[in-house]
Amino acid sequence: MRNLFSLLLAVGGAAAQRTIQWTFVRNGTSGVVPVELITISPTLMLMYDRADGNPLRLPNGERAWAALWDLETNTPTPLNTLTDTFCAGGAFLSNGTLVSVAGQPLEDPTQPPADGRLGIRLFGPCTSATGANCTVFEDPAHIHLAVTRWYPTGLRIPDGSLMIIGGSNTNTFYNTGPTAEDSIEFFPSRPGEEGTVRPSQFLLDAQPVNLFPRSFVLPSGHVFVIANNITMIYDIATNTETRLPDIPNGVRVANPFDGSAQLLPLSPPLFEPTVLVCGGSATDDTRPVTNITTLDPATNQCSRITLTPAGIARGWEVEHMPEARILMETVILPTGDVLLINGALTGYSGYPSVVGSNATGSNSDNPALRGMLYRTEFPAGQRITQAGLPTSDIPRMYHSSASLTAKGNVMVAGSNPHPAVVEPPTTLSFPTEFRVEFLNPDFITNHAARPVIHSAPSQLHFNQKASLRVTVPQSLLAGPMKVSLMDLGYATHSQHSNSRLVFLEHTLLGNTLQITTPPNNNIYPPGPAWLFLVADGVYSEGVQVMVGDGGDPPRADQGIKIHLTSL
Numbered sequence: 165m166r167n168l169f170s171l172l173l174a175v176g177g178a179a180a181q182r183t184i185q186w187t188f189v190r191n192g193t194s195g196v197v198p199v200e201l202i203t204i205s206p207t208l209m210l211m212y213d214r215a216d217g218n219p220l221r222l223p224n225g226e227r228a229w230a231a232l233w234d235l236e237t238n239t240p241t242p243l244n245t246l247t248d249t250f251c252a253g254g255a256f257l258s259n260g261t262l263v264s265v266a267g268q269p270l271e272d273p274t275q276p277p278a279d280g281r282l283g284i285r286l287f288g289p290c291t292s293a294t295g296a297n298c299t300v301f302e303d304p305a306h307i308h309l310a311v312t313r314w315y316p317t318g319l320r321i322p323d324g325s326l327m328i329i330g331g332s333n334t335n336t337f338y339n340t341g342p343t344a345e346d347s348i349e350f351f352p353s354r355p356g357e358e359g360t361v362r363p364s365q366f367l368l369d370a371q372p373v374n375l376f377p378r379s380f381v382l383p384s385g386h387v388f389v390i391a392n393n394i395t396m397i398y399d400i401a402t403n404t405e406t407r408l409p410d411i412p413n414g415v416r417v418a419n420p421f422d423g424s425a426q427l428l429p430l431s432p433p434l435f436e437p438t439v440l441v442c443g444g445s446a447t448d449d450t451r452p453v454t455n456i457t458t459l460d461p462a463t464n465q466c467s468r469i470t471l472t473p474a475g476i477a478r479g480w481e482v483e484h485m486p487e488a489r490i491l492m493e494t495v496i497l498p499t500g501d502v503l504l505i506n507g508a509l510t511g512y513s514g515y516p517s518v519v520g521s522n523a524t525g526s527n528s529d530n531p532a533l534r535g536m537l538y539r540t541e542f543p544a545g546q547r548i549t550q551a552g553l554p555t556s557d558i559p560r561m562y563h564s565s566a567s568l569t570a571k572g573n574v575m576v577a578g579s580n581p582h583p584a585v586v587e588p589p590t591t592l593s594f595p596t597e598f599r600v601e602f603l604n605p606d607f608i609t610n611h612a613a614r615p616v617i618h619s620a621p622s623q624l625h626f627n628q629k630a631s632l633r634v635t636v637p638q639s640l641l642a643g644p645m646k647v648s649l650m651d652l653g654y655a656t657h658s659q660h661s662n663s664r665l666v667f668l669e670h671t672l673l674g675n676t677l678q679i680t681t682p683p684n685n686n687i688y689p690p691g692p693a694w695l696f697l698v699a700d701g702v703y704s705e706g707v708q709v710m711v712g713d714g715g716d717p718p719r720a721d722q723g724i725k726i727h728l729t730s731l
């Protein structure tokens with residue numbers, strides 16, 4: 165009886181949530197493939213690719229492999245880098261600089277870019293609205309990784325520096341053997357660890373499906389990592405790995421079986437972390453590459469686990485998407501819901517290596533043309549819907565990406581399952597895709613009244629009250645209100661690294677919104693963030709703030725210790 169009552173309550177509450185109607189708007193061509201897509205500022209997106217014949221040219225006439233996308237003009241401006249940015253990972257640091265690490269082995273000794281595998285590329289902060297004078301800084305002789313890496317994860321940790329997790333030191337489908345770089349290092353290096361790495365038994369155990377390990381900073385300051393079908397909590401201070409329950413039913417989610425994972429929104433006062441994992445493949449990873457095909461079904465499984473003792477005892481809660489997915493992006497929206505977009509229904513990541521079907525030149529087939537929404541607060545079994553989501557006619561397969569912009573829509577771009585640019589006419593399936601789309605929520609499409617954040621402090625210290633000047637349309641005042649502090653992440657290869665949403669306590673008095681900032685640097689690792697105000701499911705444009713003291717990493721603990729129920 166009690167269960168039925170709480171279920172009814174939950175359904176009632178969920179049903180009150182507004183269904184956003186989304187529309188695709190196509191505008192512009194990206195000039196490079198946004199293999200990596202990062203929201204930089206209110207007006208700019210950064211795109212990193214490889215040097216493989218892109219139409220966009222550097223001022224010297226060379227084809228470009230990196231660019232800034234201007235959301236005002238819907239045009240790309242080329243960016244130069246010394247080293248090859250292809251398949252790098254990265255994050256913003258505590259001082260607002262975006263770091264991209266590792267990349268592609270040397271492809272052409274006669275022309276740039278140089279070998280990217282030791283690469284550390286520093287960008288910004290970029291304060292120019294058009295990106296003028298915003299350049300990538302590199303000093304490969306002095307600033308580089310300890311070991312060569314391709315496909316590692318970059319994660320901003322509570323001291324505001326970057327943890328670099330795993331990878332391979334050469335191009336590979338399955339990551340195994342002596343070329344696997346199953347280790348962890350930091351940028352900047354931790355004292356006494358300059359030029360060294362920390363070997364990881366967990367990553368070794370996760371071979372051969374352990375590239376781009378899905379990783380999240382927990383409110384304890386520890387790091388939760390998923391690779392293949394196994395999971396662990398990593399204690400940075402003591403260098404200890406503690407295994408947690410496997411992803412159920414043999415589902416594997418790291419590259420090349422790319423499923424996507426997200427840390428669901430953290431809410432005060434306990435900030436209990438729940439991790440969501442959707443898609444990937446349940447293929448037996450002992451099957452050789454010659455025995456798997458582009459038509460092998462991906463999984464339609466989504467599972468989530470709450471990382472408290474009780475949550476771990478309950479284990480993973482399994483749900484199913486209406487369609488299977490591999491290679492998809494997950495984008496957290498300011499509402500706390502998660503958009504699942506791009507990818508395919510069958511096959512794997514990577515370049516032509518698996519046994520073909522009719523899809524030539526691609527390791528995956530059956531593009532997923534319609535996104536899904538994961539409604540975080542709905543009861544299990546009702547969370548995933550395609551209601552309100554349109555169907556695109558552009559396949560977004562391997563090397564496509566999606567990211568929330570400061571305007572509140574989602575930039576959707578890229579796709580190139582080939583080792584070079586392939587443009588029509590071609591006999592190959594899924595040519596390189598330069599067309600950019602935006603997935604607009606109805607309140608942007610209809611120019612409807614939205615909450616507006618008129619002003620916010622540019623810096624938010626931990627555990628403080630701060631005041632924002634806002635307006636909330638009368639029509640939205642009756643609905644629930646949320647203040648979302650977000651890192652919009654570093655999107656690449658189905659892992660929206662560093663993506664994070666912390667709901668803030670708030671009170672609205674007239675046009676003054678008083679917020680309480682996160683209690684400490686474990687809840688939100690210090691660095692850049694976006695504030696969105698959500699009223700009755702309609703959200704404002706984002707306002708960029710610096711969380712913490714804005715200094716160079718590593719930063720000492722900031723804020724206060726809180727009572728934690730989670731690991």
Ligand SMILES: *[C@@H]1O[C@H](CO)[C@@H](O)[C@H](O)[C@H]1NC(C)=O
Nearest residue numbers: 189190191192235236237238
């Ligand atoms: C594309 O974007 C440009 C720049 O914002 C704008 O002027 C133009 O109207 C847009 N085109 C379409 C079809 O929306």
Ligand SMILES: *[C@@H]1O[C@H](CO)[C@@H](O)[C@H](O)[C@H]1NC(C)=O
Nearest residue numbers: 291292293294295296297298
């Ligand atoms: C870019 O740098 C040039 C040369 O230093 C300077 O003249 C110009 O004002 C700068 N532009 C912006 C937008 O900062």
Ligand SMILES: *[C@@H]1O[C@H](CO)[C@@H](O)[C@H](O)[C@H]1NC(C)=O
Nearest residue numbers: 393410411412413414415449
């Ligand atoms: C995870 O994969 C391993 C090895 O491939 C397998 O033995 C194990 O049963 C899997 N775990 C689950 C929960 O399916």
Ligand SMILES: *[C@@H]1O[C@H](CO)[C@@H](O)[C@H](O)[C@H]1NC(C)=O
Nearest residue numbers: 451452453454455456457519
């Ligand atoms: C993979 O190997 C199994 C077992 O030998 C075989 O039955 C199956 O046909 C093979 N599949 C492909 C696509 O080669």
Ligand SMILES: *[C@@H]1O[C@H](CO)[C@@H](O)[C@H](O)[C@H]1NC(C)=O
Nearest residue numbers: 458459520521522523529530
């Ligand atoms: C390949 O294409 C043919 C003709 O379009 C179609 O009949 C067949 O089902 C396709 N096979 C696969 C494996 O998709």
Ligand SMILES: *[C@@H]1O[C@H](CO)[C@@H](O)[C@H](O)[C@H]1NC(C)=O
Nearest residue numbers: 257259261288289352716717
């Ligand atoms: C941020 O910190 C990194 C690491 O110490 C440093 O390389 C970079 O120059 C800093 N950025 C700025 C803008 O000072």
